[in-house]
Amino acid sequence: MRPTSEAELAEAVASAKGPLEIRGGGTRQGLGHAVSGDLLETGGMTGITLYEPGALTIVARAGTPLSEIDAALAAEGQRLPFEPMDHRGLYGTQGEPTIGGVVACNISGPRRIQAGACRDSLIGVRFVDGSGTAIKNGGRVMKNVTGYDLVKLMCGSHGTLGVLSEVSFKVLPKSQATGVVLLEGLGDEDAIAALSIALGSPFDVTGAAHLTEGLDGAPVTMIRVEGFEKSVSYRTAELQKLLAKFGASEVERGPDKTAAGWAHIRDATAFAGQKSDVWRFSVKPGDGPTLGKALRGLGAGNIFYDWGGGLVWALMGEGADARKAMGDLEGHGTLIRASDATRDELGVFMPEAAALRRISEGLRSKFDPRGILNPGRMG
Amino acid sequence: MEMPLPDQSILDRREAIFARLRAILPEEAVITDLNETRAYECDALTAYRCPPLAAVLPSNTAEVAAVLALCHAERIPVVPRGSGTSLAGGALPTADCIILGVAKLSDVLEADYENRVIRVQTGRTNLSVTGAVENNGFFYAPDPSSQLACAIAGNIAMNSGGAHCLKYGVTTNNLMGVTMVTMEGEIVQLGGAHLDAAGYDLLGLLCGSEGQLGVVTEATLRILRKPEGARPVLMGFDSNEVAGACVSDIIKAGVLPVAIEFMDRPCIRACEAFAHAGYPDVEALLIVEVEGSEAEIAEQLGKITDIARRHNPVELRESASAAESAAIWKGRKAAFGAMGQINDYMCLDGTIPVNELPYVLRRIGEMSKEFGLDVANVFHAGDGNMHPLILFDANKPGDLETCEAFGAEILKLCVEVGGCLTGEHGVGIEKRDLMLDQYTMADIEIQLDVKDVFDPRWLLNPAKVFPLKTTETRRAA
Numbered sequence: 001m002r003p004t005s006e007a008e009l010a011e012a013v014a015s016a017k018g019p020l021e022i023r024g025g026g027t028r029q030g031l032g033h034a035v036s037g038d039l040l041e042t043g044g045m046t047g048i049t050l051y052e053p054g055a056l057t058i059v060a061r062a063g064t065p066l067s068e069i070d071a072a073l074a075a076e077g078q079r080l081p082f083e084p085m086d087h088r089g090l091y092g093t094q095g096e097p098t099i100g101g102v103v104a105c106n107i108s109g110p111r112r113i114q115a116g117a118c119r120d121s122l123i124g125v126r127f128v129d130g131s132g133t134a135i136k137n138g139g140r141v142m143k144n145v146t147g148y149d150l151v152k153l154m155c156g157s158h159g160t161l162g163v164l165s166e167v168s169f170k171v172l173p174k175s176q177a178t179g180v181v182l183l184e185g186l187g188d189e190d191a192i193a194a195l196s197i198a199l200g201s202p203f204d205v206t207g208a209a210h211l212t213e214g215l216d217g218a219p220v221t222m223i224r225v226e227g228f229e230k231s232v233s234y235r236t237a238e239l240q241k242l243l244a245k246f247g248a249s250e251v252e253r254g255p256d257k258t259a260a261g262w263a264h265i266r267d268a269t270a271f272a273g274q275k276s277d278v279w280r281f282s283v284k285p286g287d288g289p290t291l292g293k294a295l296r297g298l299g300a301g302n303i304f305y306d307w308g309g310g311l312v313w314a315l316m317g318e319g320a321d322a323r324k325a326m327g328d329l330e331g332h333g334t335l336i337r338a339s340d341a342t343r344d345e346l347g348v349f350m351p352e353a354a355a356l357r358r359i360s361e362g363l364r365s366k367f368d369p370r371g372i373l374n375p376g377r378m379g
Numbered sequence: 380m381e382m383p384l385p386d387q388s389i390l391d392r393r394e395a396i397f398a399r400l401r402a403i404l405p406e407e408a409v410i411t412d413l414n415e416t417r418a419y420e421c422d423a424l425t426a427y428r429c430p431p432l433a434a435v436l437p438s439n440t441a442e443v444a445a446v447l448a449l450c451h452a453e454r455i456p457v458v459p460r461g462s463g464t465s466l467a468g469g470a471l472p473t474a475d476c477i478i479l480g481v482a483k484l485s486d487v488l489e490a491d492y493e494n495r496v497i498r499v500q501t502g503r504t505n506l507s508v509t510g511a512v513e514n515n516g517f518f519y520a521p522d523p524s525s526q527l528a529c530a531i532a533g534n535i536a537m538n539s540g541g542a543h544c545l546k547y548g549v550t551t552n553n554l555m556g557v558t559m560v561t562m563e564g565e566i567v568q569l570g571g572a573h574l575d576a577a578g579y580d581l582l583g584l585l586c587g588s589e590g591q592l593g594v595v596t597e598a599t600l601r602i603l604r605k606p607e608g609a610r611p612v613l614m615g616f617d618s619n620e621v622a623g624a625c626v627s628d629i630i631k632a633g634v635l636p637v638a639i640e641f642m643d644r645p646c647i648r649a650c651e652a653f654a655h656a657g658y659p660d661v662e663a664l665l666i667v668e669v670e671g672s673e674a675e676i677a678e679q680l681g682k683i684t685d686i687a688r689r690h691n692p693v694e695l696r697e698s699a700s701a702a703e704s705a706a707i708w709k710g711r712k713a714a715f716g717a718m719g720q721i722n723d724y725m726c727l728d729g730t731i732p733v734n735e736l737p738y739v740l741r742r743i744g745e746m747s748k749e750f751g752l753d754v755a756n757v758f759h760a761g762d763g764n765m766h767p768l769i770l771f772d773a774n775k776p777g778d779l780e781t782c783e784a785f786g787a788e789i790l791k792l793c794v795e796v797g798g799c800l801t802g803e804h805g806v807g808i809e810k811r812d813l814m815l816d817q818y819t820m821a822d823i824e825i826q827l828d829v830k831d832v833f834d835p836r837w838l839l840n841p842a843k844v845f846p847l848k849t850t851e852t853r854r855a856a
Contacts, residue, residue: 054627055733055763077633106575117575119583120552133821141730143549143764143802145538145587146810146817147844148826152551152583161579173633196493202516202604231675284572286493310494310574332577350577355567360579362832367825378578 004044006126006134006165012040013163014132019375022159024063024101027094028087031105032158032348032377034340042100045165048072050140056171057140059124062100062164069099073171081172082118083109083262089272090337100164106156109266110207110224113199113307115172119155124168127154127161130368135162142170153363159374161367175226179236180207180252180261183221183243188212188289191221192309194246196285198223199308201242203235208308209265212292221246222261265306268313268336276301276315277338279322283331285309294325321346347379380427380468380808383842383854385475389455393432396453400435400477403445408483410434419460419478423525424468424809426779431458431472438483440558440566440596447594448564450477456838457562459590461533462504464525466726467807469537469589469843481532484596487511496555496572498599501532505539508600517602520547523803524715535595538587540803545761546637546670547603549803551586556599559585562834572599584829589805590840592833606670609637611707612680614687615661615694619643622663623736625690626760629667630733634682639761640666640711643740646718646755646768647710653717656710659694665760666711714757715768722770724755725782729793730802733763742792743767750785752778764802765793791816806844814846823849 003009013020019037023029042063050059053076060069066084073079084107086097101107103125108117115121124138137150154161183194191210198205207224214220223243225235236251243249252258264270271278283291288309295303300322301315310331316322319342323333332350335343352360364371389396393411400409410416411433421428432455437443450457456476463470472478484500490512491497497519499508505526508519522541523529529539535557540549547553556570569585570576585592616622626639642650642664651658658664665687669679680697687695698704710717718724731739740756747754758765767789771782790800790810794817800810814823823845830837830853837854 052732052734054631056630057732076631106580108575112574116548116552119575119580120548129825133825135825136818136822139797139799141732141764141798141802142762143540143544143730143759144799145803145805146799146801147806147814147823148592148829149538149551149583149587150826150829152580152586153829155583156575156580173630173635176633200492200495200517200604202607204606228675228678230678231671234672234674282573282575284494286491307574330571331573334577352578353567355561355565356569356578356581359567359581359832363579363829366828366832 001038002041002044006045006128009045009163009165010128010132010134013128013130016372019372022163022374024098024104025065025096027097028091028101028105029093030091030337031087033343033379035374035377037372037375040163042163043098049166053078056142057168058171059140059166059168060099061166062098064099065096066099066102067096074174077174078171079174080169081111081115081121083111083266084118085109086267089267089269090278092273099167103155103164103167104157104159110209110262110306113208114204114206119152121169121171122151122155122167123170125151125154125164126166127164129162130370130373134165138168140168158377160364160378161373163373177229177232178224178226178255178258179232180258181223181236181239181243182250182252183246184218186219186221186246188292190246191219192285192288192305194221194243195223195308197242198239201239203239207262210305210309212303213270224258224262265304270302270304271313271315274315275318277318277320277342278336279314279316279333280336281312281326281331281333283310283312283329287329287331288312291325291329294327295322298322298325318342323350349379381847382429382473382808383847385473389432389475396455397433399449400433400446403449404435404437404442408436408438410436419472422463422465422468422470424466424471424807427468427471427808429472429474431476431478432474434478434480436480436483440560443479443594443596444560444564444566446477446479447560447562450838451563451836454836454838456841458840459532459536459594461502461530461536462528464529465533465537465805465807467801467805467809469805469807471808473842479594481530481596488597491572492517494572495602496599497602498597499531501535501595501598502530505529505531505534512602516605518605519600519602520553521550531598532595535586535598536588536590537803537805540764542638542640542759545639545759546635551583553601554582554586554598555601557582557585557595558597559593559595561593562836562839570599589807589844591830591844592839607672608676609668609670610676610680610698611666611668611704612683612698613694613696613707614665614667614692615659616663616690617661617693619663619740620737621690622665625665625687626736627734628686629683630761632682632686634679636667636669636683636761638666638668639759641756641758641760642711642714643756645753646714646757649717649721649755650710650714653720654710654713656706658710661693666707711757718755718768718770723773724768724770725786727765727767727769727786727789728801728804729790729798730762730764731793731796731798733760735796736760739765739792739796743789746785746788750781752782752785763798787813808843811844812846827853
């Protein structure tokens, strides 16, 4: 089924006889457990329905290709603030990611630490629930506390509470210039300490990552600032002074080089095309190195850190339960890439505490009483 | 505003209920004397008042859980209360309810500069969160006008904003985790010092749910390093349209100020008379503030004043010192107090798409004549969050009703142009009956379903947010 309007989508869901597998561009189908059901594609519902650059607002149908949104925003010198990851490299998938897929999976990137996640920029949704009813929540204004915030609830619910038909975002101006302070050769603890100092400075850092194996094999720590030309020069210089105790640093200003460097982090490019399992952990930034050490103890092949140390990516042997490395640390780990058997055995998402599981199940039973929307996708 | 009739069976059991509350809380934490419960009879929406059956002031999460479990078992409605600064009636009691106040929960549990978070009990006031970290150069970003008094608990319940959210976002964008107690008395943890908790975004759902899904006792909040400096510029224009166009052009130019505040002539005059801030007597006034180092501020203000000059401002005043900055903000910060000096007023909170600003202001002016009540406009222009203040005389029979009818028309206008009923104050009882102007019954029904999951007996702040007739059967069940 490939509805071309919300009315057709509502009809398709209402008349479904069994489970539905919901698909946008199909580039991230590996994110979550496999679903068996009739295919319901959102790619037929396309088009930007409203774009008001002076109000920093864009509204688009859920099946609109992300590339179309990016192009429309770029033409006005704006962008989606949250820098969504492109999973095609990691999963080896083809096709075009849709904006609805980005929302359904709450996909963000390095700028998440400064500009927020996809859920923070999302200001309105339209969706069809499991009974086939079309529902609106939020709208097209960036401050809105009218009723419950189902916008946040829908974001990251992986299609299990409703099928998105339209999404609205608060967008931001694209920055004129980018500068990246690079520190080489640091161990994990020093690197995360440096990132913490940078993020605790007044210099408005928009990216803070540490690769334990940079392109030349040596560790590299990356700190990004964005803005007007002179301001970027000033802040990179101030950051270099602030981080002098970690050794000599360099500043990269080339637009192509800096963009490529952060795309490498954003898309976990270092892990593309390898057979091993890929894990992604969100922890308190200061706990990053502790987790990294434990992951190495479990045989991690490669590790890198984003979000100032709070996001830890690890390449693990097939079937290894990397979640064991968490110990008592606060946070959670997601199995991003593995065989179906491993994903079923270890669970893609961290199991919820009993009380939260009851709430989640309660919500699912209200939004999708027949249990037909991507059943089992979140475990 | 209509409120449900109290449940007589609860009123009849009052002494027994007081005894049970005293069995689980210290003596001084249970307030039942009418002379004292009167202190809880209203919030900042003072037109509506009703003393609760009792007020309780627990000192820790376990006590909150005990109270909620008892009220759940006894089927007693609970109205959670932060500092009682809601302008929407979010903490208005009914005669058969227990007010659960978090005022005694005011500790800082942990300030973690390495990870840029602070953990506090939620009775702590907004400003004192910043107060706890500012000596280390940090601050908590959301800054509602009531920040001196309002509690974090209420900020979370209403998803409060403030003047600086164009850059820093509102409460939900700065809230990382909570300890929440469910109506059944179960203590749950959502999120924490890590980003993007696993599973559904229940934290996002909870924030802004107006105390209807759970009671939050502890919160993990994001703190930020203070910018090196900040400086405002004041601009006066001879029409609202031109000021509106200037706002739009600033945003389109790629400059992101931390605040863009807008005042119209009635508001400017009242503020000037009250605060003597030295404001020009113009049709519309903008205060635009930017942050950064001295050079960065100069660069941004240069771009902004260039844009402003293209719109022929009557006045353009860049601050050259801390004293001048304070003077520019002085009138704006005094706006609500100034209006209160000259009249009773009702403060609205609708949000509109920024580009609809001139049209909406013109329509409000026309309606003001139709209803025969004056309006002063002061609002956060960068994000379209309006605060029309309708002036009325509470002692004049019928004036409040006319004011409410006028307010409802303004909010419907906000919805009509693509906006919403409330940007940061919440629905409470004030905008409850307008919800169906913004949402269909299906849009409302699924929200009621959400409450069913968290609070199946509909005991937590039950008469708020949704039109009473849409919740009647659920509340009676």
